[in-house]
Amino acid sequence: MCRFVIAMKKLKIDDYKCIGCGLCPSIAEKSFILVEKISRAEVINPAGDTPEKIQEAIDACPVQAIS
DSSP states (O other), rough: OOHHHHHHHHHBBTTTOOOOOHHHHHHHHTTEEEEEETTEEEETTTTOHHHHHHHHHHOOOTTTBBB
């Protein structure tokens, strides 16, 4: 996907799909955090990591919760 298109997208995690596996914050630690109290990931800074890192986190999500 084009870098410009990724930058234009709003980064979101589906709370119902997320299983709190921790992959997204381990890949793009400036954009995602794992909230252990609720066992889910959250977006903290949509522009924190490079578009490539964010796309890698999206692709790695086992339940496709990141859009």
